Amino acid sequence: MGYAVLHLLKPKGASFSMSAHIERTVSPPNADAELTHLNRELIEFPDTVSNRTEAIQHRIDTAGLQRKIGKNQLTAFNVLLSGSPDEMKQIEANGKLDDWCSDNLDWLRKTYGAANVVSAVVHLDESTPHIHATVVPIVTTERKKKKHEEQAKKRYRKKSPNAARLCLDEIMSREKLKEYQDTYAQAMAKFSLQRGVRGSDARHISTSEYYRELINQTETVKSKLSNLKEEQIEAQSELSKVKADISKEKFKNTAADVGTTVLDGVGSLFGNSKVKQQQQKIEALEAENHNLTDNIKGLNSKIKTMESEHKTALDKLSEQLNNIYDLFPHIKDLLRWENFLKNIGLPDNIIRRLFNREEVKGCTGELYSKEHSQRFRLENGSLKLKQDKDKPENIRLTINDTSIYEWFRQKHREFLNKLGINPPEQKNNRGLKL
8 A cells, every 4th residue: 555645845946847847838758748738737726827937926816815915925835745656556547537636636625625725737748746735825714913912012903813824834833734644545445545653753754854965866877887797897898808718728738638638548558657647637627627627617607697787787877877867857957056166166165055055265276167167266255145136046156146157258348458369258158957
C-alpha cells in the first residue's frame, strides 16, 4: 500500500513564475512536451478570468475584505496532491484517475472553502500524475489578538468577528497541518493510499536549502561517475593484458607440444639423461600453464562482475539524476549558474554565499571574461546575485551594483583607452534566465 502525498507550499517571489510552471507557458525539462495536452484545469473560472493569476486577484477583490493587504502579505499558497509513483500509475491504468481528481477537488473545497480554491491543474506530462492546487487563505473566524493589543489602553471600533480576512498563518498552523494529513489520507484510502508515518523525524526544508543540498549531491555524483570511469578504463586495460597473456600461453602450449614430440623421438634414439631433464622442465611448464589458465578464468569472472557492478551503479546514478530533475525542474539552470560562476574564477565558498542570497563584500582578485578572453582585476568589490526588476525570472550577478557584463566591458574599455583605442559601445546583457 502506497502513501498519499500532500505538500503545502508557501510561494517565494512573484506568483506568475509559479503560474508559468503550472500552466506550462514555460516547458520544464522534466515534462514530456508530447503529453502536455493531457494536462487540464479542474476549476471552472469566472467569465472575466482567464488564468490562475487572475483567479487569485478575482477572489481577493470579491471576498469583501475589510483590512488592507500588507505589502509582503502572501495572497495565495500552493497545494501539491499526489501519491506513491507505483500506486498513481495503477490508478491511471485502471481508469480511476478522474475519480481520484474528483475526490481531491472535494477534499480541497471541504477543507479550505470552495470559493478559496481558485485553481487545480492536473499534470499528466511528468513521471507521476499530480495536482497543483491554488488556494487563497481567506478565513472568517475571529482574529487572535496579539499580546500588545490586549494590554493596550486605547480602544478602536471593533470590526465584525466573522468578517472575511486574509490569514495564511491560521491555515498553516501546526495543528491544522497535522489535521490536513489525517483527513487527506482518509479521503485517499479508497485508492490504496495511506498516511505517512506520524511523529517522523523527517522535516521539510526550504527550496534554497534543498537546492544547495542537491548541488552538493550532484558534485558527489560527478565524483562517483569519474571514479567509475577510471575503474572501467583500468578494467579494460587489465582485460587487454589478460587477453595478451592468453595468446602467449596458447603459443607456449603449441610450442611445448611440438617440443615434447621431438624430444620423445630423440629420447627413443639416444635415451640420454639430458633429454629426460628437458622432459621434466616441460612437465613443470605445463603445470604452470594450467595454473595460469585457472587464474585467467578467475580474472575473466572478476572483470565480468566489475562490468556488471559498474553498469548497475551507472543506471542507479542516472535514475537518481532523473528523479532530481523531475522533482526540481530548475536544477539544471542552477548548475548552469554554478558553472558560470566557476568559469569567471569565483571559489566555492563565495559561490555558496551567493546562492544563499548574501552580498559578499571585500572581494579582491582576478575575474575572467569569456567575451573578451581576458582577466580583469577586482579590488575590494561587492558581489551579489539579484533578480532583474523587469523580468524577475532572470537573475544577474552584480559587482558594486553593476552588472557583471557591464563591469567587464567597463574594464575592457579602460584597458583599450590605456592603449589609445576608443572602443565602440555595446548593448547591456540582461543576465542569465533561471
